[in-house]
Amino acid sequence: MIKAILVFNNHGKPRLIKFFQYYSEETQQNIIRETFQLVSKRDDSVCNFLEGGSLIGGSDFKLIYRHYATLYFVFCVDSSESELGILDLIQVFVETLDKCFENVCELDLIFHVDKVQYILSEIVMGGMVLETNMNEIVTQIEAQNKLEKQEVSIN
Amino acid sequence: MANVRFKKVKDNLERLFDKNLTDMVRGIRNNKDNEGRFIAQVMDEIKVELKQENVAVKANAVTKLCYLQMLSYDISWAAFNIIEVMSSPKFTFKRIGYLAAAQCFHDGTDVMMLTTNMVRKDLNSSNMYDAGVALAGLSCFLTCDLARDLANDIMTLMASTKPYIRKKAILVMYKVFLKYPDALRPAFPRLKEKLEDPDPGVQSAAVNVICELARRNPKNYLSLAPVFFKLMTSSTNNWMLIKIIKLFGALTPLEPRLGKKLIEPLTNLIHSTSAMSLLYECINTVIAVLISVSSGMPSHTASIQLCVQKLRILIEDSDQNLKYLGLLAMSKILKTHPKSVQAHKDLILSCLDDKDESIRLRALDLLYGMVSKKNLMEIVKKLMVHMERAEGTMYRDELLSKIIEICQQNNYQFITNFEWYVSVLVELTRLEGTKHGQLIAGQMLDVAIRVQAIRHFAVSQMATLLENAHVLVGNAQRNSICEVLYAAAWICGEFTEHLLDPQSTLKNMLRSKVTNLPGHIQAVYVQNILKLYSSILVKAEVEGDRQFIKDLTEMLVEKLPAFSQSSNLEVQERACSAIQMMKYVVKLLGKDVPVAEEVQALFAGELNPVAPKAQKKVPVPEGLDLDAWINEVPSSSSEEEEKEEGGANS
Numbered sequence: 001m002i003k004a005i006l007v008f009n010n011h012g013k014p015r016l017i018k019f020f021q022y023y024s025e026e027t028q029q030n031i032i033r034e035t036f037q038l039v040s041k042r043d044d045s046v047c048n049f050l051e052g053g054s055l056i057g058g059s060d061f062k063l064i065y066r067h068y069a070t071l072y073f074v075f076c077v078d079s080s081e082s083e084l085g086i087l088d089l090i091q092v093f094v095e096t097l098d099k100c101f102e103n104v105c106e107l108d109l110i111f112h113v114d115k116v117q118y119i120l121s122e123i124v125m126g127g128m129v130l131e132t133n134m135n136e137i138v139t140q141i142e143a144q145n146k147l148e149k150q151e152v153s154i155n
Numbered sequence: 156m157a158n159v160r161f162k163k164v165k166d167n168l169e170r171l172f173d174k175n176l177t178d179m180v181r182g183i184r185n186n187k188d189n190e191g192r193f194i195a196q197v198m199d200e201i202k203v204e205l206k207q208e209n210v211a212v213k214a215n216a217v218t219k220l221c222y223l224q225m226l227s228y229d230i231s232w233a234a235f236n237i238i239e240v241m242s243s244p245k246f247t248f249k250r251i252g253y254l255a256a257a258q259c260f261h262d263g264t265d266v267m268m269l270t271t272n273m274v275r276k277d278l279n280s281s282n283m284y285d286a287g288v289a290l291a292g293l294s295c296f297l298t299c300d301l302a303r304d305l306a307n308d309i310m311t312l313m314a315s316t317k318p319y320i321r322k323k324a325i326l327v328m329y330k331v332f333l334k335y336p337d338a339l340r341p342a343f344p345r346l347k348e349k350l351e352d353p354d355p356g357v358q359s360a361a362v363n364v365i366c367e368l369a370r371r372n373p374k375n376y377l378s379l380a381p382v383f384f385k386l387m388t389s390s391t392n393n394w395m396l397i398k399i400i401k402l403f404g405a406l407t408p409l410e411p412r413l414g415k416k417l418i419e420p421l422t423n424l425i426h427s428t429s430a431m432s433l434l435y436e437c438i439n440t441v442i443a444v445l446i447s448v449s450s451g452m453p454s455h456t457a458s459i460q461l462c463v464q465k466l467r468i469l470i471e472d473s474d475q476n477l478k479y480l481g482l483l484a485m486s487k488i489l490k491t492h493p494k495s496v497q498a499h500k501d502l503i504l505s506c507l508d509d510k511d512e513s514i515r516l517r518a519l520d521l522l523y524g525m526v527s528k529k530n531l532m533e534i535v536k537k538l539m540v541h542m543e544r545a546e547g548t549m550y551r552d553e554l555l556s557k558i559i560e561i562c563q564q565n566n567y568q569f570i571t572n573f574e575w576y577v578s579v580l581v582e583l584t585r586l587e588g589t590k591h592g593q594l595i596a597g598q599m600l601d602v603a604i605r606v607q608a609i610r611h612f613a614v615s616q617m618a619t620l621l622e623n624a625h626v627l628v629g630n631a632q633r634n635s636i637c638e639v640l641y642a643a644a645w646i647c648g649e650f651t652e653h654l655l656d657p658q659s660t661l662k663n664m665l666r667s668k669v670t671n672l673p674g675h676i677q678a679v680y681v682q683n684i685l686k687l688y689s690s691i692l693v694k695a696e697v698e699g700d701r702q703f704i705k706d707l708t709e710m711l712v713e714k715l716p717a718f719s720q721s722s723n724l725e726v727q728e729r730a731c732s733a734i735q736m737m738k739y740v741v742k743l744l745g746k747d748v749p750v751a752e753e754v755q756a757l758f759a760g761e762l763n764p765v766a767p768k769a770q771k772k773v774p775v776p777e778g779l780d781l782d783a784w785i786n787e788v789p790s791s792s793s794e795e796e797e798k799e800e801g802g803a804n805s
Contacts, residue, residue: 046511
């Protein structure tokens, strides 16, 4: 199970947050802050697995993350998930974003976080992996975008 | 009529100025200096927009609210409006509503009970994506009531003609099972069927859900082992394979026969797969099987060797992730098959120097199996160098506890030179901010008591610690390292015969700064001050140095009262008793009566360590009946009183 997905930049500003367990807004921000502190002090040459912090950690949980240019993509998962599998999944997520936004960059996430959430919801649902095949994911996203365009043009 | 039309035009004009998400984000970025105020203004605008009839306007407002929630603003007050947007017949708006609901609805959101029929309608919509967003939303905000009311609808969707819906419905069913367990029994046969669904995504989802259920309750799912076995040997979907293999790892402790059957197919996968993720999980499960199965298996050794060999390849890889996972898996093998891992000692020890802290920590976990008499000192030296360079106190403390663990393991099996170990312990006391002060102190005591040969050395080291106590006292509240003074004071007081300069040590123990130490340490100081005094007294009386004895005694009388002011009861009590005793001694000295022998008698005898099971070995004295009443058996009148009380209360 995935407990949370956090995307924040090199300064710790959140660009997308998805918690699969209820936390108050204050706790959410504390988790983001703590996770940023843990992850940002790591060199890019070290491994991508961390024991979790005190707020979203616990003995069964790990942080698995990838650092792309200005953004950190962090998945907080329990021991039912494969570490290398989740790393691959982060890559799939980012590649999907790249396909949908055409050479995605941080600004796309800043201004269109709603679209990013819709993309993510085709990959992970309720903390469980829904789909790992990028083509399948993109097909569904494009179909829903088309539906949206059709409804707007009717108006 | 004209008024209505005019109002509509006016409204439309106003709506032209509504910010959409992009506008709002841009606005926030342009107002970094007064972000709070800008957002307050935006919130007000949103509140106005939410009052409009037009769903498009409401939906736009809700999209903005989702963004603000990410910035830590509570948006739960808009729950009703979110539901309004969810209920729009248009997919575009509906999905905005469901996303907002997933973001901020939770068990305590009262208005959720209004959503049941709406969600049911969406689930059964002819538009696949309406059902899709409803399922996605439910997976996040499902409550017990919704689970109970919608279980059947979701179960029906598991048989939808569209794989997209089947897949999502299956995953949501897991949430239903969590909130409404009664749903599991009727749904399970259908779930099991889905393991053989023609669509691989649907199959994966079914495997995913059953694996989660089985992790919670492994016994109930053992009967599915054959089905999973078949899937494992026929599927090529790595994600699914990984889930199944991980599940088997959890089931084998319950069913060793299953484990035995798994070795061959897992070994085949290890040899054939090119996916590292799958390879790693296969190795992990093989390890789990071999640990749970007794070593009566013929292929046992070969399998362990294969695993160790493959893990070595992982650890040697330049990819830090593979290194990390390799070390992680090795530590599981180490517990049950230490010899197989020890063959790779050099590789593991080299990981102690890796620049990646996560890897060093994993290598540390393996350390206890790699240590020998020959390499212990070298390893400890390496670890202490790391400690100096370590940035975080957590990592440094980890190193410290490791050093002590490997030194003391198996009763100090690998230590050849205890004087060296005592110096290591003393050097560790230079660590600021460690939480392991007590650990170090405990070791000092243990070694000084049990290893007579180095007592002399240990005592001189402890005396030096007492002399430099002011350095350690400084940060007593935050710094547990002052605990070593507990050990130092006791050792110097107990083995006074080894002290080079007992008087100087005594003076050090009486310094006023000592009263800043934690209570339990001061208490030990007081007691051992007396012991030390007594030992000096004996010698001085033999030498007939009356003036010296008088001065010494007066020094104690002058300095001990500082301890009696302590807020710690133990310290107070001991100090008061000591002061009283000193007054008595002073009186006797005034009458020229020799006191040394009597004082010394107070501390006669050796204190030896006591084994934990020692109490049990003490024979019960003859004639003692531990089950007999100590006092008189309670009389019957008090029994009646109890009965009456019981009656009044019932």
